[in-house]
Amino acid sequence: MTDVDEKVMYDETVTILENQKVNAQYYKLVFSSKRISRRVRAGQFVNLQVEDSSDPLLRRPLSYYRVRSERVELLYEVLGRGTALLAQKKRGHKVNVLGPLGHPFSQTLNGKRRLLVGGGVGVPPLLFLAEHAGREKHAPVFLIGCKSKGEVLPKRELSNVKGEVLYATEDGSYGQRGLVTVLLQKLLEKGDPKSWFIQTCGPHAMLAAVMKLARQFGVEGEASIDERMACGVGACLGCVVETREGFKTSCVEGPVFSFRDLVG
Ligand SMILES: Cc1cc2nc3c(=O)[nH]c(=O)nc-3n(C[C@H](O)[C@H](O)[C@H](O)COP(=O)(O)OP(=O)(O)OC[C@H]3O[C@@H](n4cnc5c(N)ncnc54)[C@H](O)[C@@H]3O)c2cc1C
Ligand code: FES
Structure with missing residues (x-):
């Protein structure tokens, strides 16, 4: 890269x-x-x-x-x-x-430990990030949420991921039972939550729940906002996201935004 x-x-x-x-x-x-x-x-x-x-x-x-x-x-x-x-x-x-x-996820995290949280169509870009995490002091942790065991990725697809991968399944058939935020909350409750930097992508409801926990524990992070898109190059304004600095296009100024910039 x-x-x-x-x-x-x-x-x-x-x-x-x-x-x-x-x-x-x-x-x-x-x-x-x-x-x-x-x-x-x-x-x-x-x-x-x-x-x-x-x-x-x-x-x-x-x-x-x-x-x-x-x-x-x-x-x-x-x-x-x-x-x-x-x-x-x-x-x-x-x-x-x-x-x-689009605008990518941050590669360097100022000494913070990478905590990836993904679900659904938000998992692929985080897998890319998990494979390319630089030489960080602490290996990243990757939390993945899905419905059941059949959606768990085969081991060969995770073989180059650096760090630990933990799954939450809604039906409890693999890993933690429940939503991925159950895993996230457990992790943030251990040790110093502010040592983490969250990078997340997935359904809007999951992103909202992740950002709510991040705010509660004072954790910084970034979210990739998968709005429906048309042109992909900033021309149609079909993908705008509300930020603290007004509306921004998800396809050019995002899809990755800092938690601090996002409204709600
Ligand atoms: C920046 C970005 C990156 C993406 N990366 C991936 C990826 O790596 N892998 C992947 O599988 N998908 C990804 N998606 C979502 C993907 O673009 C949509 O699933 C796809 O466009 C749906 O097209 P369709 O014609 O099959 O479905 P449509 O008929 O257009 O929509 C069917 C249903 O799909 C769902 N859907 C549509 N668009 C989205 C969206 N943007 N996010 C979530 N759900 C959606 C909705 O429930 C909708 O009702 C990404 C989206 C964005 C904006
Ligand atoms: S998809 Fe057209 S402006 Fe973003």
Whole structure:
């Protein structure tokens, strides 16, 4: 991973190398791009055009999950028409990607210990971050929330993650029973909560609960706000987020915002 100029982006038609299910929740899509792979940071995303016809019209934003040399990997959940069509693509099919887009997560944390909290479609960018965490004094801790054991990522997908990964499942079939915030609260209650720096991405309700706990324990952090997006480049204002400095576009000024900037 190299330093990036966040204003540089590429519009590229790429060939799919792999597109397969990795568990009950996610598919993994792999393509090769020399230019896009060189300029990528955790928390950034590509805006992917699923079909070269006008249906579906809008591109779909997907975070970088892993980059190995020129190989770019995305991890996605099928939620609607766009991702269902994407899941049908085979090796050799072409898709158009615009990226890298967006403002990434912070790499250096001023001596604080990294605490990653993810759920649903928010897990992939945090996995990227967990693989690329620098040489920090204390290894990061990654808390993942999901519905049940079938959504737990296979070990091979976590093999390069630095630090500890803890799961919470809503039905209690794996790890802690309940929401990921149960794990978060337990961790913050131990030791000095202010030694942590939280980086989080997931459903809006999860982000609100994480930020509420962070405020309660006086912990700083950043959240990636996955608003619905259209253009992905700041032109349509379809993805605005309310911040203390007024409305900002999630696709250009975010998706990663400091807890201090976010309202609510
Ligand atoms: C910056 C960013 C990064 C993202 N990274 C990933 C990723 O790495 N992997 C991944 O699987 N998804 C990611 N998403 C979400 C992904 O873009 C949506 O799931 C996708 O666009 C849905 O398209 P669709 O046509 O399948 O569903 P649609 O028919 O458009 O929507 C179906 C349902 O999907 C859900 N949905 C749609 N958009 C979002 C969203 N932005 N966030 C949460 N739920 C949504 C809603 O419940 C909606 O009702 C990201 C979104 C953003 C904004
Ligand atoms: S998606 Fe168009 S401004 Fe953000």
